[in-house]
Amino acid sequence: MIRRQGRRSKVAVLMVAAALVLAACGARGAGADGGGGAEGENFTIKFSHVVTPATPKGQAAQRFKEVVEERSGGRITVEIYPNSELYGDKDELQALQSNSVQMLAPASAKFTTVAPALQVLDLPFLFDSVEDIPEVVSPDSAAGKAIYENEALAASNIKVMGLWDNGLKQLSSNTEMRTPDSLAGLSFRIQPSDVLRTQFEKWGASSTPLAFAEVYNALQQGVVNGQENPYSNIESQNMHTVQSHITESNHGYIGYVLVINNQFFETLPADLQEVVQTSADEASTYNRDVAAKLNAEARATIEEAGTTTILDLTPEERQAFKDAVVPSVWEQYADVVGPDLIADLLAEQNSQ
Numbered sequence: 001m002i003r004r005q006g007r008r009s010k011v012a013v014l015m016v017a018a019a020l021v022l023a024a025c026g027a028r029g030a031g032a033d034g035g036g037g038a039e040g041e042n043f044t045i046k047f048s049h050v051v052t053p054a055t056p057k058g059q060a061a062q063r064f065k066e067v068v069e070e071r072s073g074g075r076i077t078v079e080i081y082p083n084s085e086l087y088g089d090k091d092e093l094q095a096l097q098s099n100s101v102q103m104l105a106p107a108s109a110k111f112t113t114v115a116p117a118l119q120v121l122d123l124p125f126l127f128d129s130v131e132d133i134p135e136v137v138s139p140d141s142a143a144g145k146a147i148y149e150n151e152a153l154a155a156s157n158i159k160v161m162g163l164w165d166n167g168l169k170q171l172s173s174n175t176e177m178r179t180p181d182s183l184a185g186l187s188f189r190i191q192p193s194d195v196l197r198t199q200f201e202k203w204g205a206s207s208t209p210l211a212f213a214e215v216y217n218a219l220q221q222g223v224v225n226g227q228e229n230p231y232s233n234i235e236s237q238n239m240h241t242v243q244s245h246i247t248e249s250n251h252g253y254i255g256y257v258l259v260i261n262n263q264f265f266e267t268l269p270a271d272l273q274e275v276v277q278t279s280a281d282e283a284s285t286y287n288r289d290v291a292a293k294l295n296a297e298a299r300a301t302i303e304e305a306g307t308t309t310i311l312d313l314t315p316e317e318r319q320a321f322k323d324a325v326v327p328s329v330w331e332q333y334a335d336v337v338g339p340d341l342i343a344d345l346l347a348e349q350n351s352q
């Protein structure tokens with residue numbers, strides 16, 4: 001009898017203690033500081049992407065992880081899953097929205113179904129050289145605003161944290177491609193973007209949207225004849241080993257939209273929200289610093305491999321590719337991208 005009473009009082013003490021702990025947590029949570037989450041609580045950010053760790057995106061993700069973990073004093077851990085090992089192109093946005101991962105940096109074209117206006121970054125010949133990129137995609141530019149303030153992304157619980165670069169795309173296939181006519185009848189793998197489909201149509205080629213992880217096999221097995229990507233993606237996926245020709249066309253851009261699950265972000269205490277944003281900014285600067293260098297190194301590696309002839313176009317030859325798609329493709333997608341934005345971009349092009 002005495003022993004049973006002792007056990008009951010121990011249980012009561014434990015219940016009171018548990019209630020006190022819960023009350024204390026409640027007081028610290030709910031964000032008197034504007035954020036959510038309890039002080040002292042630890043968080044994990046799963047960051048999934050589809051390229052290798054050696055690429056401009058892979059390296060920027062690594063830098064982001066290092067900076068966040070250091071600045072948060074270990075309260076945030078970033079787990080990076082590269083190379084489509086956790087999620088690939090077809091399911092990563094869904095994984096982000098369901099909070100199975102918290103961050104991604106997909107290329108603009110991967111947002112086509114969620115936020116079609118992001119195809120602005122897929123417009124052919126948006127940039128003539130990599131030096132033009134930072135200005136055109138800065139948060140204050142017309143194109144930058146269209147991305148940072150995109151309502152479709154916000155409505156999908158997706159918050160933009162930055163814009164990362166890979167760089168400019170080159171054409172690869174098993175045929176010399178010196179003029180747009182030389183693409184006639186070839187089929188190219190594209191990212192899932194209508195703008196990209198139309199670009200290849202204008203050059204007389206057909207296109208098939210495929211996930212990035214499928215590109216090497218599709219080229220090797222002849223499912224498609226060619227593809228378009230910056231050198232770093234071509235080299236790191238060994239695409240050059242199954243493509244005899246690359247044309248350095250610099251005809252399009254691979255820009256990444258660094259995104260976070262907004263609900264997750266809101267649950268972070270305000271100081272950690274700040275850490276995540278400033279670390280994203282630092283990773284963006286780092287990404288810009290390394291992207292051009294990594295692409296130049298990848299081109300050199302491809303040249304050394306001796307598998308692929310790289311053709312540098314003359315300005316006139318590049319212009320012929322451009323004339324076939326600008327302004328026609330830009331104008332065709334004015335309603336998708338935004339008529340004012342297209343008018344601004346065309347005015348900028350014409351003033352050059």
Ligand code: LMR
Nearest residue numbers: 050051107191212229233
């Ligand atoms: C592609 O699918 O070709 C690229 O978007 C891959 C990437 O993330 O750079």
